[in-house]
Amino acid sequence: MRKGPNALLSRRNFLIHTAFCAAAPFLPTSAFGQAAYPARPIPKTGERLPVVGLGSTKAVSQLAERGTAGFKLLLRTLLDGGGTVVDTWSRNAALDRLTGEALQAEGMVKDLFLATKVDAVGAKAGRAMLDRTRRLFGKTSDLIQVISLRDLETQWPILKEWQTAGKARYIGATVSSDYDHEAMMHFMRGERPDFIQVNYSVVETQAESGVLPLAADLGIAVLVNRPFMNGSYFSRVRGVSLPEWAVKFDCRSWAQFSLKYILANPAVTCVLTETTQPKHLLENLGTAHGRFPDAETRRRMREVIEFI
Numbered sequence: 001m002r003k004g005p006n007a008l009l010s011r012r013n014f015l016i017h018t019a020f021c022a023a024a025p026f027l028p029t030s031a032f033g034q035a036a037y038p039a040r041p042i043p044k045t046g047e048r049l050p051v052v053g054l055g056s057t058k059a060v061s062q063l064a065e066r067g068t069a070g071f072k073l074l075l076r077t078l079l080d081g082g083g084t085v086v087d088t089w090s091r092n093a094a095l096d097r098l099t100g101e102a103l104q105a106e107g108m109v110k111d112l113f114l115a116t117k118v119d120a121v122g123a124k125a126g127r128a129m130l131d132r133t134r135r136l137f138g139k140t141s142d143l144i145q146v147i148s149l150r151d152l153e154t155q156w157p158i159l160k161e162w163q164t165a166g167k168a169r170y171i172g173a174t175v176s177s178d179y180d181h182e183a184m185m186h187f188m189r190g191e192r193p194d195f196i197q198v199n200y201s202v203v204e205t206q207a208e209s210g211v212l213p214l215a216a217d218l219g220i221a222v223l224v225n226r227p228f229m230n231g232s233y234f235s236r237v238r239g240v241s242l243p244e245w246a247v248k249f250d251c252r253s254w255a256q257f258s259l260k261y262i263l264a265n266p267a268v269t270c271v272l273t274e275t276t277q278p279k280h281l282l283e284n285l286g287t288a289h290g291r292f293p294d295a296e297t298r299r300r301m302r303e304v305i306e307f308i
């Protein structure tokens with residue numbers, strides 16, 4: 001028998017409820033109250049962004065093989081859990097159509113803060129990618145970033161042009177390797193972008209002595225990538241007990257250990273966590289509630305990780 005929309009809706013609610021139950025041990029009691037989800041201001045405008053977002057690379061890479069249901073559920077979970085920020089980018093027309101279908105399901109895209117990227121070399125290819133993103137994702141991007149500073153000399157002037165034309169609310173650039181931090185800081189000083197994106201975690205701490213203080217000085221919003229080093233962090237801590245003192249800053253898992261460390265830095269606007277699992281997303285979103293480690297505790301956290 002064909003399922004009606006109500007049956008699909010209740011299945012979706014059932015899946016989100018199941019994910020919420022699975023994530024419940026990782027959520028402090030304050031997460032169950034009515035308080036607004038923790039958010040931080042974008043320095044340029046004061047607009048507030050929820051502090052945990054979704055990196056979509058893994059979920060999008062599964063779309064062709066598995067269909068859009070899983071990604072739609074993740075986006076619904078993000079919104080229901082208090083988040084709005086989703087980071088994605090255009091790959092090819094076929095995949096972009098599926099991404100756009102998921103983003104636009106139930107009108108979700110209008111409630112999302114859509115961060116996209118240009119990943120092209122040459123003006124023609126860059127403009128074509130931006131046009132395709134705008135056409136297929138169903139919304140003017142809230143933020144467009146030059147990915148990994150690639151072809152910056154060509155793509156950055158195009159992003160400035162797009163912003164002036166009202167086709168991007170904010171613009172910026174990304175890096176995801178310590179090696180690129182010097183080049184990023186040179187770009188930040190010269191161009192004062194609205195946003196930057198940088199790798200930062202309890203393992204990869206280099207940004208806290210360079211990119212992050214500079215962003216705070218210049219009033220640039222910061223998205224963080226690689227909070228779990230694309231998953232290798234979990235291999236490193238597997239089988240190791242979480243320190244007992246982690247409860248003092250409301251940390252209940254190794255995932256939250258890295259996220260609490262990242263969010264304790266006031267220069268960070270939002271951390272992107274990539275996942276395909278709603279229960280992981282809720283656990284990550286839950287990190288924003290409760291207390292954060294102070295400077296001495298963060299030193300101990302780095303020490304713990306160094307010795308694992």
Ligand SMILES: NC(=O)c1ccc[n+]([C@@H]2O[C@H](COP(=O)([O-])OP(=O)(O)OC[C@H]3O[C@@H](n4cnc5c(N)ncnc54)[C@H](OP(=O)(O)O)[C@@H]3O)[C@@H](O)[C@H]2O)c1
Binds near residue numbers: 055147227273276
């Ligand atoms: N140059 C660039 O612009 C650039 C480069 C890298 C990344 N990024 C952005 O940053 C985002 C995230 O960074 P990343 O790729 O480095 O990924 P990441 O967030 O560091 O790690 C993702 C991995 O962690 C696992 N995971 C997530 N939450 C978990 C939890 N609570 N418990 C256990 N496992 C968990 C995921 O597996 P499950 O699916 O099983 O949860 C996945 O394998 C990307 O999606 C992208 O948006 C940008």
